[in-house]
Amino acid sequence: MKEISLNILDVAKNSVKAGAALTTITLNETEETLTLIIGDNGCGMSEETVKNVCDPFYTTRTTRKVGLGIPLLKLSAEQTGGSFEIISRSQEDFPDDHGTTVTAVFYKNHIDFTPLGDVVFSIVTLIQGDPDVDFLYTHNMPQGTVSLDTRELRAQLGDISLAEFEIIAWISEYLKEQYAELNA
Amino acid sequence: MTVTELSHAEGFEAVNLSEGDREITGVYIGDLLSWVMGKATSGDSWITIMSNINILAVASLTDCACVILAEGVTLEDDVKTAAQSKGINVISSQLSAYEIALRLNTMINNE
Numbered sequence: 206m207k208e209i210s211l212n213i214l215d216v217a218k219n220s221v222k223a224g225a226a227l228t229t230i231t232l233n234e235t236e237e238t239l240t241l242i243i244g245d246n247g248c249g250m251s252e253e254t255v256k257n258v259c260d261p262f263y264t265t266r267t268t269r270k271v272g273l274g275i276p277l278l279k280l281s282a283e284q285t286g287g288s289f290e291i292i293s294r295s296q297e298d299f300p301d302d303h304g305t306t307v308t309a310v311f312y313k314n315h316i317d318f319t320p321l322g323d324v325v326f327s328i329v330t331l332i333q334g335d336p337d338v339d340f341l342y343t344h345n346m347p348q349g350t351v352s353l354d355t356r357e358l359r360a361q362l363g364d365i366s367l368a369e370f371e372i373i374a375w376i377s378e379y380l381k382e383q384y385a386e387l388n389a
Numbered sequence: 390m391t392v393t394e395l396s397h398a399e400g401f402e403a404v405n406l407s408e409g410d411r412e413i414t415g416v417y418i419g420d421l422l423s424w425v426m427g428k429a430t431s432g433d434s435w436i437t438i439m440s441n442i443n444i445l446a447v448a449s450l451t452d453c454a455c456v457i458l459a460e461g462v463t464l465e466d467d468v469k470t471a472a473q474s475k476g477i478n479v480i481s482s483q484l485s486a487y488e489i490a491l492r493l494n495t496m497i498n499n500e
Contacts, residue, residue: 207421207423207424211423262446273423273443276443280443
């Protein structure tokens with residue numbers, strides 16, 4: 206994909222689809238590397254399925270016969286000399302501690318590194334698309350951290366949906382302000 | 390022009406011709422797979438220098454007539470096997486994407 210933020214959107218949606226109550230999106234950035242970790246407490250996958258997810262002809266969709274979310278993220282990371290890993294514990298085998306974690310490491314100085322892109326847009330889109338599940342977003346950079354926890358927002362908002370226009374607009378502004386402060 | 394006919398033309402070589410009688414109706418050039426996925430259309434011959442297994446998925450999704458590997462790019466054996474089993478036509482060439490497109494233009498227009 207042209208931007209990593211689009212990969213984030215694509216892969217995090219898998220977590221929501223897996224029934225995750227909480228999806229954790231973490232970006233750890235150093236001068237040289239960007240590590241993306243998307244973790245969830247969804248239903249997880251069997252060992253067999255995990256083996257197959259990097260195969261583009263494997264998909265859980267029924268509308269078409271190929272799925273490229275994970276294969277393209279893996280390609281984007283490996284193209285920069287980085288790495289990709291997916292670990293999953295299925296609900297069947299681990300009833301008390303299940304879920305999936307995808308980790309992709311990118312080398313930022315590699316010529317084939319695709320920029321992070323508009324990650325605020327991706328986070329906001331995820332929340333708007335599934336306002337009833339929780340997201341924890343953390344972006345650690347050398348100069349500081351940007352974060353958002355929808356569980357905290359929910360506690361403050363009570364019955365108001367996170368998908369309300371004013372709330373979505375506020376979340377977007379809140380994240381943008383944090384970035385602006387760190388980059389000032 | 391069919392994919393088999395193209396594979397016989399000078400400068401082109403067949404890598405896999407599962408459905409060699411497919412007609413080539415257009416050309417698309419691109420290497421960013423997610424982009425190609427949204428832009429290439431059915432019947433295109435898609436010229437690329439990428440060679441990982443994902444190109445087969447993109448070709449399948451977009452219903453390309455064939456993938457043309459430019460500049461002498463080759464496929465690993467496992468990708469070649471996958472092309473056979475998924476029925477994706479693949480042709481290779483030493484030519485650049487530009488030169489391939491020029492030749493395709495001539496061949497398609499001379500029909």
